[in-house]
Amino acid sequence: xxxxxxxxxxxxxxxxxxxxxxxxxxxxxxxxxxxxxxxxxxxxxxxxxxxxxxxxxxxxxxxxxxxxxxxxxxxxxxxxxxxxxxxxxxxxxxxxxxxxxxxxxxxxxxxxxxxxxxxxxxxxxxxxxxxxxxxxxxxxxxxxxxxxxxxxxxxxxxxxxxxxxxxxxx
Numbered sequence: 001x002x003x004x005x006x007x008x009x010x011x012x013x014x015x016x017x018x019x020x021x022x023x024x025x026x027x028x029x030x031x032x033x034x035x036x037x038x039x040x041x042x043x044x045x046x047x048x049x050x051x052x053x054x055x056x057x058x059x060x061x062x063x064x065x066x067x068x069x070x071x072x073x074x075x076x077x078x079x080x081x082x083x084x085x086x087x088x089x090x091x092x093x094x095x096x097x098x099x100x101x102x103x104x105x106x107x108x109x110x111x112x113x114x115x116x117x118x119x120x121x122x123x124x125x126x127x128x129x130x131x132x133x134x135x136x137x138x139x140x141x142x143x144x145x146x147x148x149x150x151x152x153x154x155x156x157x158x159x160x161x162x163x164x165x166x167x168x169x170x
Contacts, residue, residue: 043068044166045065045165046066046164049061049062049144058114059114059120061120064106065097065105065106066102066105071167071169072097076093076094076125082112084119120147120159121145122144122159127167128169
């Protein structure tokens with residue numbers, strides 16, 4: 001029915017009446033362009049921290065990464081590290097790590113004695129390819145945070161919970 005056409009509706013005005021056909025003819029090309037410009041695929045990259053405690057109340061954090069596809073992973077470690085009333089232990093850094101699909105690798109660890117209550121704050125920013133530290137996207141972050149409480153007999157599994165992100169492959 002002609003009255004149902006967008007071009008016949010007064011709120012769409014001149015552009016809809018005179019350009020509607022051009023837009024409709026271009027639609028398949030616009031859709032094809034959008035599909036072609038999207039990333040071909042992404043790797044699912046997961047990260048977690050194994051936390052251990054020795055007899056002297058020294059905590060060790062070990063960061064692990066694993067991916068479902070082979071990927072050259074750029075990473076940057078930041079955050080507050082391990083901090084308590086007496087100070088802070090940090091080990092910021094960055095680098096590249098080649099991950100083979102299904103094989104976990106560790107690029108970073110931090111260990112220190114603590115006096116609870118203590119805060120753990122580690123941020124791992126990640127991206128595909130050999131990008132430098134300054135070009136890692138801020139939104140591709142894995143955050144590991146928890147509080148170590150007084151008389152904690154063993155570290156809980158809080159930091160060991162896998163966090164996963166889809167990382168577009170180049």
